Amino acid sequence: MASNWSVCGICDFRHVTKPSVVWCSDCDEGLCDDCKEHHNISKSSRDHDIVPIGEYQNLPTEVLQVAQSCRKHNQKYQIFCKKHDCPCCKKCIIEEHNECKDFVDIDDVIKNVKSSNAFHEIEITLLGMAEYIERVKKDRQENLLYIKEQKEQIENEIQQAREAINSHLDAIQKKLIEDLKLTIDKENKTIQQFLKSDEQNEKEVKKFQSSHLKIKQHASELQTFLTMKQMERDIATKEKFIQSINKRGSLGYSRFFCKIDTTLEKFASNVKRFGEVVIETKPSDVPYVRQKDKQAQLMIPVPAKSIDDLILTLVQTVNTHSKKVSGCTMLPDSRMVFTCYHPGYVTVVNYDGSKDFEIKSGNAFDVVYLDDDIIAVTSGVYSHNIKITDMKLKKVTKRMHVGSSNDGLALKDKYLIYCGRGKGLKKISLSDDSVSTIITSKLSERSYVTTFNDSIIFTDPATNTVTCASMQEHVNWKFKDEIILKYPLGISVDNDGNVYVIGRDSCNVVVISPDGQRHRQIVSAMEGLHEPSVLHYDLVTNKLLISNSMNKAFLFSVTS
Numbered sequence: 001m002a003s004n005w006s007v008c009g010i011c012d013f014r015h016v017t018k019p020s021v022v023w024c025s026d027c028d029e030g031l032c033d034d035c036k037e038h039h040n041i042s043k044s045s046r047d048h049d050i051v052p053i054g055e056y057q058n059l060p061t062e063v064l065q066v067a068q069s070c071r072k073h074n075q076k077y078q079i080f081c082k083k084h085d086c087p088c089c090k091k092c093i094i095e096e097h098n099e100c101k102d103f104v105d106i107d108d109v110i111k112n113v114k115s116s117n118a119f120h121e122i123e124i125t126l127l128g129m130a131e132y133i134e135r136v137k138k139d140r141q142e143n144l145l146y147i148k149e150q151k152e153q154i155e156n157e158i159q160q161a162r163e164a165i166n167s168h169l170d171a172i173q174k175k176l177i178e179d180l181k182l183t184i185d186k187e188n189k190t191i192q193q194f195l196k197s198d199e200q201n202e203k204e205v206k207k208f209q210s211s212h213l214k215i216k217q218h219a220s221e222l223q224t225f226l227t228m229k230q231m232e233r234d235i236a237t238k239e240k241f242i243q244s245i246n247k248r249g250s251l252g253y254s255r256f257f258c259k260i261d262t263t264l265e266k267f268a269s270n271v272k273r274f275g276e277v278v279i280e281t282k283p284s285d286v287p288y289v290r291q292k293d294k295q296a297q298l299m300i301p302v303p304a305k306s307i308d309d310l311i312l313t314l315v316q317t318v319n320t321h322s323k324k325v326s327g328c329t330m331l332p333d334s335r336m337v338f339t340c341y342h343p344g345y346v347t348v349v350n351y352d353g354s355k356d357f358e359i360k361s362g363n364a365f366d367v368v369y370l371d372d373d374i375i376a377v378t379s380g381v382y383s384h385n386i387k388i389t390d391m392k393l394k395k396v397t398k399r400m401h402v403g404s405s406n407d408g409l410a411l412k413d414k415y416l417i418y419c420g421r422g423k424g425l426k427k428i429s430l431s432d433d434s435v436s437t438i439i440t441s442k443l444s445e446r447s448y449v450t451t452f453n454d455s456i457i458f459t460d461p462a463t464n465t466v467t468c469a470s471m472q473e474h475v476n477w478k479f480k481d482e483i484i485l486k487y488p489l490g491i492s493v494d495n496d497g498n499v500y501v502i503g504r505d506s507c508n509v510v511v512i513s514p515d516g517q518r519h520r521q522i523v524s525a526m527e528g529l530h531e532p533s534v535l536h537y538d539l540v541t542n543k544l545l546i547s548n549s550m551n552k553a554f555l556f557s558v559t560s
Helices: 009-013 033-041 053-057 090-096 106-110 117-218 221-247 262-270 291-299
Strands: 022-024 029-031 050-052 079-081 086-088 103-105 311-323 325-330 336-340 345-349 355-359 367-371 374-377 385-390 395-401 409-412 415-419 425-429 435-439 449-452 455-460 465-470 475-479 488-493 499-503 508-512 519-523 532-538 543-548 550-559
Touching (some): 009 029, 022 053, 029 033, 033 050, 079 106, 086 090, 311 325, 311 336, 311 345, 311 355, 311 543, 325 367, 325 543, 325 550, 336 550, 367 409, 374 409, 415 449, 449 488, 465 488, 465 499, 508 532
Parallel strands (some): 325 532, 488 532
Antiparallel strands (some): 022 029, 022 050, 079 086, 079 103, 311 550, 325 336, 336 345, 367 374, 374 385, 385 395, 415 425, 425 435, 455 465, 465 475, 488 499, 508 519, 543 550
16 A cells, blocks of 8 residues: 555655646556656556546545555565465465465456456345345334324323323212212201291290299289199190200201221222333344345245136135125135225125124225234225224224325235325325325226235226336336226235236136236136126135125135
């Protein structure tokens, strides 16, 4: 490595200081403008690679520090020793590698090294690592958003629990206060009634006193004697009544107490916390596959199913218990889900054909299974919402506003892809409800969509076409043959990328090869199709569920 690349090496050797403008890696030194011109025309150096000095200085430090000639002998490297995996000059071979036999000319080793497989593998590996880091970053950011949503949800649950407790305590407090009021009002009424009676007794006693005083002052002895006996009898009766007052308990002194229920006291003393926050960590679903492992996988050929080899065997005929079926899917436990577009409900049918339950969720066009008994249901033209429905609770738990009509539906990673009619093909994030456009071309009503790897395949019944495109809106292929497929609706794919499409007006199911070049009718009216509308290929069981618009569906086993 040169000691100073900012000055011309040739001029510096002549004790002249000139700034270098280019760097020659073969000469391992910088060159000024004059020396560069001689360097370019000299027979010994005209084929050397030179780069502007500014670009050379931008190389990583570890590259700049690499010695391009032997530091020990101050000679250029000429030979590469495969045994020791190192470059050598002539003196190195004599002194340190005289027993080695596997040598290669250094020029042969470095020739086209930047286009070599090893260098390309490093580039691909770095690209894969960068992509993985970006995926991990995105995954963690989505997890942060999800944690924020969970925090808000849990806070709401805590607040609701507290409000429920407060409401209950307020109710029993109100009842206790009402009981207190009734008890006190009753006691007050009893005492008031007693006071009225006592007031009457007081008047009668005062009347006796007044009569007695008047007799004493003005009556004769005979009058006094004759009336005294009657007075004694009247007074004795009144006195007997007064004496009975205390015996009847009318003079009991009322005191009130409140005995708090012991259950409430125990609750106040025993409950130390309002609840507990539990964290559940699931394994990462962002695996990292090394480039070498990818290459090893690519080297193992996996034969794909040819559409000519596909064999459909009818497993059962299913009563959909629904009319105007516009969507269907299969659950992990083999139950089947059918959507009724109008008046609008979702029907779940057991594997034996019996009806499990029905959810009246409003207009239901298409349906996909998400996870943990959760399904997503589109609303067609009647609503701009996609409904997230919990089949355990048997109700809609969330409405995702998408701002347009929404027909066919598919799940891709953490996004719902849906046909937005005049708005084109759209997707909405399940993590933050953000909506973005995939394909801007307008779709007709009742279009359906499915995905395979990085491709999106969708139907357009108004134009009788099936289109396969990339996420970047590049069209891979289009299929249109009105003789074999007319008014295409429901669409699905198998594990090999074979595309299954309903033809409503052609009353059939057509399978199209992954490249869109070949097709074959596999189900027709002869198998019971009548105004067929939708289908679903179960990737786990390799079963194909095909539904008519009215009442009847068919479950086929697919083999090859």
